[in-house]
Amino acid sequence: NAGVTQTPKFRVLKTGQSMTLLCAQDMNHEYMYWYRQDPGMGLRLIHYSVGEGTTAKGEVPDGYNVSRLKKQNFLLGLESAAPSQTSVYFCASSYSNREAFFGQGTRLTVV
Amino acid sequence: LAKTTQPISMDSYEGQEVNITCSHNNIATNDYITWYQQFPSQGPRFIIQGYKTKVTNEVASLFIPADRKSSTLSLPRVSLSDTAVYYCLWRDDKIIFGKGTRLHILP
Numbered sequence: 001n002a003g004v005t006q007t008p009k010f011r012v013l014k015t016g017q018s019m020t021l022l023c024a025q026d027m028n029h030e031y032m033y034w035y036r037q038d039p040g041m042g043l044r045l046i047h048y049s050v051g052e053g054t055t056a057k058g059e060v061p062d063g064y065n066v067s068r069l070k071k072q073n074f075l076l077g078l079e080s081a082a083p084s085q086t087s088v089y090f091c092a093s094s095y096s097n098r099e100a101f102f103g104q105g106t107r108l109t110v111v
Numbered sequence: 112l113a114k115t116t117q118p119i120s121m122d123s124y125e126g127q128e129v130n131i132t133c134s135h136n137n138i139a140t141n142d143y144i145t146w147y148q149q150f151p152s153q154g155p156r157f158i159i160q161g162y163k164t165k166v167t168n169e170v171a172s173l174f175i176p177a178d179r180k181s182s183t184l185s186l187p188r189v190s191l192s193d194t195a196v197y198y199c200l201w202r203d204d205k206i207i208f209g210k211g212t213r214l215h216i217l218p
Contacts, residue, residue, distance in 0.1 A: 004154075031204070033205075033206060035208075041210070042196075042198065042208045042209055042210045042211050043155065043198075043208040044208070045205055045206065045207060045208075048204065048205055048206075050204050056204070056205075058205060059207065088152075090154045090155075092154070092155075092206070094206075097142070097143055097202055097203075098160075099145065099157035099160060100155075100157065100206055101157070102154025102155050102156070103154055104153065104154055105152070105153070105154055
């Protein structure tokens with residue numbers, strides 16, 4: 001049972017490039033989340049989804065887009081990467097108000 | 112804006128009991144209080160969740176008073192491996208993390 005899997009684990013982008021981060025869960029969870037975590041800081045919610053086909057903004061949504069076309073996948077897109085988006089990105093999934101399970105993170109550097 | 116308030120950091124010694132208190136004055140009637148643990152370079156891990164009174168599992172205990180405006184995470188007999196950041200939160204559809212408490216266990 002893989003749980004929550006994030007792809008890729010590391011990535012270096014040039015300013016202005018685009019990329020998509022993939023989060024996949026095999027627990028049939030309705031809820032999925034994307035966070036970013038900067039050094040020494042707590043996690044900040046970017047976007048989240050309460051079910052297939054739905055998405056909503058979190059605390060820091062600007063510069064990111066998401067899609068939830070399949071229940072098990074939640075994609076995070078950066079259309080034009082900026083150095084300020086250098087961070088570690090975590091995905092999570094859960095049943096409604098139950099415990100959330102997190103992936104191992106994607107370390108993104110924008111140069 | 113984080114919905115909880117907890118100490119920024121705490122130190123303790125191996126073998127001692129550690130209690131971390133969190134304030135959540137505006138918690139909604141139906142929401143549960145949840146605690147997570149995060150080690151460096153890893154995603155947060157669920158520790159315990161409760162609604163009221165006391166909840167205990169193999170890792171920790173959670174004490175919640177009747178007014179539910181605060182909660183206390185209790186870690187019995189900590190070891191060096193319990194050094195981590197601990198987050199208290201209550202959730203609706205979103206899961207919003209605060210700054211957490213950086214717990215440092217000393218030998």
